Amino acid sequence: MTLTNRDLVELTAWRRKLHQRPEISNEEAETAREVVAFLRDTNPDRVLTGMGGHGVAMVYDSGRPGPTLLFRSELDALPIHELSGVPHASLVPGKSHMCGHDGHTTILAALGRLFGRARPARGRVVLMFQPAEESGDGAAGVVGDPRFSEIAPEFAFSLHNLPGVPLGEVRLKAGTVNCxxxxxxxxxxxxxxxxxxxxxxxxxxxxxxxxxxxxxxxxxxxxxxxxxxxxxxxxxxxxxxxxxxxxxxxxxxxxxxxxxxxxxxxxxxxxxxxxxxxxxxxxxxxxxxxxxxxVASVNAPEAVEPLRLALDQEGVRHSEEDLPMRASEDFGLFGRGAKSAMFFLGAGEAHPSLHNPDYDFPDDLIPIGARVFARVAANLLGDERANGHTVRGES
Structure with missing residues (x-):
C-alpha cells in the first residue's frame, strides 16, 4: 500500500484546488461535494453525507469481523483574508485555509485511494471528513448524528500540522494534548x-x-x-x-x-x-x-501506542516536546466513545503560524501523514497472525 508519484501529483493539485475555494464553518457544502467526487472511484462501501452539517463519512469494509478505525480531518476554513502570495491563494475574499484543514483532508483522501485499492484484512476503516472544527460544533454534530452509531469506532485518530516543529517531525504523548x-x-x-x-x-x-x-x-x-x-x-x-x-x-x-x-x-x-x-x-x-x-483533547494510551509503533516503523522522528498545548481542538469529543489520539506533524521551524494570513499547508506532509495512518490501520486491521506488529505482506 504505497502512493505513486502520480498519486502525489494529483493529491497536491487537489489540495491546492481546495485551498483556492475555502468555506468557513457550517458552510462547507461544496467542499463536501468535492470530497465525494474525488474519492468516488475508490468505491467506498458506504458514503454518509450531511453528518453534523456538511460532514462526510466514507467506509471501507473488509467484510470480516474486526474493529472499526476512524480517521478524521476537518473541512472548514477561516474568515481571514489570505496574504501568502502563493499561486493557489484563496479566490474568496476574506476566507482562507489558514489552519491547514485542506492538507489534513488531502491526507485522508490519500488514505481513501489506498483503501480503494486494498481493503483492510479485517474490520473496517471510516474516513471522517468533519465540518465546523473552528466553531467547535462540528464534532458534536457528527457524534450526535443518529447515523454515527452505525459507524462508531473502537479507535479514532487524527493529526494536525504544527508550525515551529521541524518539517516532518511529530509531537505525540498520552494524556491531555489540547485544553x-x-x-x-x-x-x-x-x-x-x-x-x-x-x-x-x-x-x-x-x-x-x-x-x-x-x-x-x-x-x-x-x-x-x-x-x-x-x-x-x-x-x-x-x-x-x-x-x-x-x-x-x-x-x-x-x-x-x-x-x-x-x-x-x-x-x-x-x-x-x-x-x-x-x-x-x-x-x-x-x-x-x-x-x-x-472539551479537552485527551490521548488514550491504548491509541498512542499504535501511533508510536507506526511512527517508528515509518522512520518518523517523534517526541513529547511542546505538549500539551493551550489551544483547543474539538477532536476530544471522539474520545468519549472510543480510544482516541491525535498527533502533531511538524510544518517547519520557520513556517508561518496557524491562523496567520501568510500561512499555507506544506504539501510535503501529505505522504508522511498518509503513511503513518496507513501503517496504523495495517497493524490494527492486518492479518491477526501478525500480532499487531507487522504490516500485512511486509516485514
Whole structure:
C-alpha cells in the first residue's frame, strides 16, 4: 500500500484546488461535494453525507469481523483574508485555509485511494471528513448524528500540522494534548441618555472598565500543572458610534480555558459570579451565553501506542516536546466513545503560524501523514497472525 508519484501529483493539485475555494464553518457544502467526487472511484462501501452539517463519512469494509478505525480531518476554513502570495491563494475574499484543514483532508483522501485499492484484512476503516472544527460544533454534530452509531469506532485518530516543529517531525504523548475552552459572551444593559445629560441614564462604562482587567485575573497561568486556567478578553463594545448618546448597553467577549474539563465548571462559576457582582454594583441587567465550546483533547494510551509503533516503523522522528498545548481542538469529543489520539506533524521551524494570513499547508506532509495512518490501520486491521506488529505482506 504505497502512493505513486502520480498519486502525489494529483493529491497536491487537489489540495491546492481546495485551498483556492475555502468555506468557513457550517458552510462547507461544496467542499463536501468535492470530497465525494474525488474519492468516488475508490468505491467506498458506504458514503454518509450531511453528518453534523456538511460532514462526510466514507467506509471501507473488509467484510470480516474486526474493529472499526476512524480517521478524521476537518473541512472548514477561516474568515481571514489570505496574504501568502502563493499561486493557489484563496479566490474568496476574506476566507482562507489558514489552519491547514485542506492538507489534513488531502491526507485522508490519500488514505481513501489506498483503501480503494486494498481493503483492510479485517474490520473496517471510516474516513471522517468533519465540518465546523473552528466553531467547535462540528464534532458534536457528527457524534450526535443518529447515523454515527452505525459507524462508531473502537479507535479514532487524527493529526494536525504544527508550525515551529521541524518539517516532518511529530509531537505525540498520552494524556491531555489540547485544553478545554469556551467563549463567554457578556451583555450588559442599562439606560441610554443624551450625552449632555449622562446622569439621566445608566451607563455600563464603569462596569466594563472593571470587568476587562478583573476577568483575566481569574486565571492561573502556571501551565505546568493540571490546575491551569486562563481568561482572555477578546472583544468589547459599548453604546453606539455617535457623540450625542451616552451608552446604555455593552458587550464583552472572553475565552475561558482550562487544562482539564473538570476545572471548567469552577472557572465558569467564578466568572459568572464576578459579572453578577459588578453588574449589580452599577445597576445593570446582564446576560451570559456560551459559544464555541471545546472539551479537552485527551490521548488514550491504548491509541498512542499504535501511533508510536507506526511512527517508528515509518522512520518518523517523534517526541513529547511542546505538549500539551493551550489551544483547543474539538477532536476530544471522539474520545468519549472510543480510544482516541491525535498527533502533531511538524510544518517547519520557520513556517508561518496557524491562523496567520501568510500561512499555507506544506504539501510535503501529505505522504508522511498518509503513511503513518496507513501503517496504523495495517497493524490494527492486518492479518491477526501478525500480532499487531507487522504490516500485512511486509516485514
Amino acid at each position: 478545554a475552552s469556551r467563549g463567554m459572551r457578556i451583555r450588559l444593559g442599562g439606560k441610554t441618555a443624551h450625552s449632555s445629560m449622562p446622569e439621566t441614564g445608566i451607563s455600563p462604562m464603569q462596569a466594563v472598565s472593571r470587568l476587562m482587567p478583573e476577568l483575566p485575573r481569574l486565571g492561573q497561568f502556571t501551565f505546568a500543572d493540571d490546575g491551569f486556567r486562563m481568561v482572555t478578553v477578546t472583544h468589547a463594545s459599548m453604546g453606539e458610534a455617535v457623540f450625542g448618546v451616552a451608552p446604555g448597553h455593552a458587550e464583552i467577549w472572553a475565552c475561558l480555558r482550562t487544562r482539564l474539563d473538570d476545572n471548567m465548571s469552577d472557572l465558569r462559576a467564578a466568572a459568572e459570579a464576578l459579572v453578577t457582582r459588578i453588574a449589580g454594583d452599577h445597576g445593570l441587567m446582564h446576560e451570559i451565553t456560551y459559544h464555541e465550546i471545546f
